[in-house]
Amino acid sequence: MTGLAIEGLHVAYGRRTVLRNVSVPPLRPGTVTALLGPNASGKSTLLRSIAGLKRQATGRILFDGRPIEEMRLAERTRSVRYVPQVYAAAARLTVFDAVLVAARTAGASGGSAAVAARVEAILTRTRIDHLAHRMICDLSGGQQQLVALAQGLVQPAPVLLLDEPTSALDLRHQLEALALLRAITAADGHIAVVALHDLSLAARHADRVVLMDQGAVVADGPPAEVFADPVCGRTYGVELVAETSRRGSLMIDAALP
Numbered sequence: 001m002t003g004l005a006i007e008g009l010h011v012a013y014g015r016r017t018v019l020r021n022v023s024v025p026p027l028r029p030g031t032v033t034a035l036l037g038p039n040a041s042g043k044s045t046l047l048r049s050i051a052g053l054k055r056q057a058t059g060r061i062l063f064d065g066r067p068i069e070e071m072r073l074a075e076r077t078r079s080v081r082y083v084p085q086v087y088a089a090a091a092r093l094t095v096f097d098a099v100l101v102a103a104r105t106a107g108a109s110g111g112s113a114a115v116a117a118r119v120e121a122i123l124t125r126t127r128i129d130h131l132a133h134r135m136i137c138d139l140s141g142g143q144q145q146l147v148a149l150a151q152g153l154v155q156p157a158p159v160l161l162l163d164e165p166t167s168a169l170d171l172r173h174q175l176e177a178l179a180l181l182r183a184i185t186a187a188d189g190h191i192a193v194v195a196l197h198d199l200s201l202a203a204r205h206a207d208r209v210v211l212m213d214q215g216a217v218v219a220d221g222p223p224a225e226v227f228a229d230p231v232c233g234r235t236y237g238v239e240l241v242a243e244t245s246r247r248g249s250l251m252i253d254a255a256l257p
């Protein structure tokens, strides 16, 4: 069975259970899934569990039918790439070097010229090539977030996990970042899972939406279906209306009840 699937996952911090019986039928290669839900609903914990940074109490995470926790560290590192919500902004490294280190850590093969070419290519695609020789710690929050995106995409893995990769970006950079993620995912057949708070961005860029509430999955399906489901507004505690814009994009309008 190809894809990434989650079966009956329970995860706790100490005695507090934060993921309750989370099951997600296979996410398919070449697709982007938006992981949605209110603050503290468990999105980051789920991504960290898939990345192997948080161990589950029970349940399984299967990649192409194999439990991911049974993989050796090197294989898991090759298979799963995780871009956290909080990144190493204080690093005393230039943008180029930080992305180079990420490429090497992720197993980029080839001589130094080949890896440097990969780095240059992703800096261009994320439109931060002009920042290549700046220190990361001197960049703006949005620029630092683009560096983190470049680090995640320089050597993509079959499973790409991104935790709120657009939270610090302006409108144009949000659209560009998710369009790039989608293009890379579709072209190379990766499975991307992206935690997001912007429902309209999710509607526009995701093939599938998984909605979480209090550590459980409460809806899962194509964006138009999930956003039309009353559970979506209930989960966020707002009144939601999903409308198609003049451009044909699904837009989500929210108001307090």
Ligand SMILES: Nc1ncnc2c1ncn2[C@@H]1O[C@H](COP(=O)(O)OP(=O)(O)OP(=O)(O)O)[C@@H](O)[C@H]1O
Residues within 6 Å of the ligand: 013, 018, 037, 038, 039, 040, 041, 042, 043, 044, 045, 046
């Ligand atoms: N290291 C930790 N130790 C203890 N509890 C934690 C830890 N990390 C997260 N939690 C708790 O787990 C729950 C889920 O948190 P998580 O960060 O997964 O939510 P989230 O949906 O990603 O939230 P947000 O949208 O606010 O980033 C929260 O109640 C949080 O307080």
